[in-house]
């Protein structure tokens with residue numbers, strides 16, 4: 143505790159002097175001022191008094207018999223407990239105070255005798271005030287140090303906390319980065335990381351022109367089947383097993399990635415030859431054909447692999463992936479479980495398809511389609527009984543484009559739906575017109591339907607609407623559907639066929655014989671006509687099994703109560719044979735190629751005269 147040195151009451155002053163008169167004078171003077179005063183008659187007494195209680199100030203006579211003031215002062219200054227007590231020396235003027243020594247031993251001031259009371263008080267006050275200030279200073283310094291200590295402690299704690307937080311954040315960051323660059327299921331690198339590494343491989347072959355690398359793009363065939371039939375958990379299990387299997391076939395410097403779904407990519411990050419890479423692809427394909435023993439199932443899987451050899455001709459990693467993807471699709475298209483190496487012609491054909499698709503979208507908007515009509519002749523009276531409506535695309539630059547070139551893409555893109563709807567309306571309109579203007583014999587119209595059209599939920603309503611709008615008698619509409627369409631969408635197709643039958647619309651199975659025939663199933667459906675595919679008609683005069691096929695098909699149709707159209711009749715010979723086999727309807731170049739509506743109208747008038755019997 144710091145004594146309040148300004149409040150004189152509690153201030154203790156020790157006066158040391160061997161002259162009792164001096165002690166008295168000074169004591170009374172200081173006591174009057176409110177100080178508490180102790181007296182010591184010698185140095186030894188003084189030291190004892192100090193030891194008993196520390197005074198705030200000492201007035202110390204220099205000249206004393208047993209121990210002089212300097213010595214007392216020195217002793218006090220050497221003891222850390224007493225060293226700070228201010229000491230004012232007392233000395234008679236004539237005794238000659240050694241000022242240098244006085245200050246040297248640690249004295250704060252001196253007062254000469256005889257005492258001038260004001261001077262004594264002033265010097266005592268000064269020293270006390272100085273001491274007070276010193277102590278205050280010390281206190282402040284202590285406080286400051288304490289604050290610094292506490293603050294330092296706080297900072298240290300905050301620092302530790304911060305370090306922990308940084309550590310946590312770093313861990314989180316690495317985790318996030320891992321997640322951003324890896325596939326959650328297999329833990330393999332994902333597309334992003336693969337592209338990064340591919341870029342590095344590209345950089346390498348750009349600086350070292352003789353080096354190469356390769357990319358294998360792998361897609362499982364019919365993986366969806368596993369997911370759909372055995373469930374997604376089994377699918378996931380299989381994917382992990384595939385990842386392990388692939389991993390085992392690769393070198394440490396190769397990179398295996400999963401792009402999601404059942405797609406994997408491999409970067410063979412070293413110079414290799416095409417032969418090596420195709421061997422690797424073969425090894426992969428073979429490894430995949432051995433069954434995977436999963437938890438509860440044993441699963442077989444096939445894959446298709448697209449291969450790209452990377453060299454300095456490539457500039458962007460995504461071009462490499464694009465080409466690998468193209469090659470993979472080629473592999474898939476040429477049968478399952480194969481690999482294909484990319485060649486630029488593949489890219490060309492992809493580009494062509496893309497262009498066609500864009501053109502086709504425009505064609506739908508701008509109504510670039512027309513219909514041609516090919517007559518169907520009834521051999522019983524050699525009259526035209528109807529026409530098949532065949533779609534043509536009037537391409538602004540390329541002229542007439544045939545359906546073989548665009549129908550498949552129209553189906554894939556769904557564009558066949560609006561196109562097919564237009565075909566149906568246009569064909570019905572035309573047939574209705576022919577029937578209204580030429581009353582002697584009704585003309586039927588055959589319209590080809592695609593699977594997509596049948597799959598539309600409102601297909602029947604569309605047909606109803608078109609028949610009402612065009613006022614065509616439903617009996618004169620024949621819808622041609624291929625076997626495969628019927629078999630693929632079995633239940634839906636059966637319902638629709640029944641609806642159509644109720645309306646007396648005729649159903650014709652198109653391209654009969656080429657598909658996957660399930661005669662008993664077809665028999666259960668309301669089908670009116672079988673249309674025998676052109677290739678059978680053309681092989682009637684060839685050798686081998688095909689020869690008898692047409693005859694069998696015709697008999698079969700008749701047994702099932704259906705009539706028959708023979709398609710693609712080109713020669714008189716074929717016609718004769720068909721007549722002989724009791725085929726009732728024929729269609730083919732022998733009578734006419736598909737022609738526009740105007741020419742078809744003329745044919746209706748002419749044809750029966752020109753058909754030879």
Ligand code: C2E
Pocket residue numbers: 516531532533544545546549558562565590591592622652653676709710711712729730731732736
């Ligand atoms: P498809 O239904 O089998 O049509 C018969 C195809 O055989 C037509 O080809 C026709 O021009 C051709 N053809 C007819 N007689 C002969 C012949 O004596 N010899 C030869 N070599 N060929 C003959 P096109 O017009 O090129 O049509 C091809 C296919 O495109 C059609 O085969 C059909 O599947 C599809 N298609 C045509 N129009 C449409 C349509 O409006 N909608 C849908 N979904 N498909 C259509």
Ligand code: CA
Pocket residue numbers: 530590622652
């Ligand atoms: Ca047809």
Ligand code: CA
Pocket residue numbers: 652653673675676709
């Ligand atoms: Ca056909």
